[in-house]
Amino acid sequence: MCRINMVMDRQSENVMLFIDADACPKEIREVIERLAAAYNIHCQFVASYQHFSLNADKRYWTFIDDGREAVDLFILNNVQKGDLVITQDIGLASLALSKGVYAFSTRGTEYREENIDTSLSFRYLYQVERKKGRYGGGPKKITSQDIERFSVNLNKFLIRHAGNE
Template identity: 30%
Template sequence: MNEAFQAITLYVDADACPVKTEIYRVAGRHRVKVFVVSNSFLQVPQDPLIERIVVSAGFDAADDWIAERAGRGAIVITADIPLASRCVKAGAEVIGPTGKPFTEATVGMALATRNLMEDLRAMGEVTGGPKAFSPKDRSAFLSALDVAINRLKRAGFGSSAP
């Protein structure tokens, strides 16, 4: 592979990811390599473009594995805001499972909100959980992933396979 070419790579924070099937479908269409990273064994399709990575059960082990590899040309799929922040800082495209992109402009506020909610829960406030994942979220995710891959292709990044 020549040094001018860099393939698009998808990193999936997979333990609680509700859109793995959609990721596999879009990645297959675009011929993009996918790393499915988790703390436990997960079933993945038999496809040379999809690689399962099982990390140790250590705290943030999956996040650390992804963050160490994320950079320009990578797309990270995660709902974990601290991981999203690390990956955005490294130059990766980051998308939440609901299709919400994390950018330099939005990740700081998302992190601040997360920390505030964590503090409120620690003080005993009932804050509720996230809203249920919906078909609209799934559709928004598919669109956001397609947009991110096409944006990287226009920027000169390519598919992992012919």
């Protein structure tokens, strides 16, 4: 059973950040925490129990039963129009966009309606190639440039949407 906390008791109209935390690098989590605190924005890290930590702050972390797409479904069921989803999952980003939710990759790229179909097509092609054994491994290791790009782009987003200009 998943533990549902502050997400379900949402009372403000403020933007919230939902983070697909299963594959979110520690450095990116730290940037999110720092900027969310600076703009007084609530961030909700969502991960499977496979990533459970006793040190996780229960106000900001929700752990979900293991299961295919369980974290994605939790996020999609709790986001509201104008929120931001941070994920490496292009499929989740696509579904979030269709709900009027903004979406960023953990490398700082903003997913947009006008380019999400292209991203989904490339994802499909890479999956086909991986099945043929042509590509292996996961995403490239995050770089300092990726972290900087993410930080700058998240900061710009929060300036626009948190009202702190």
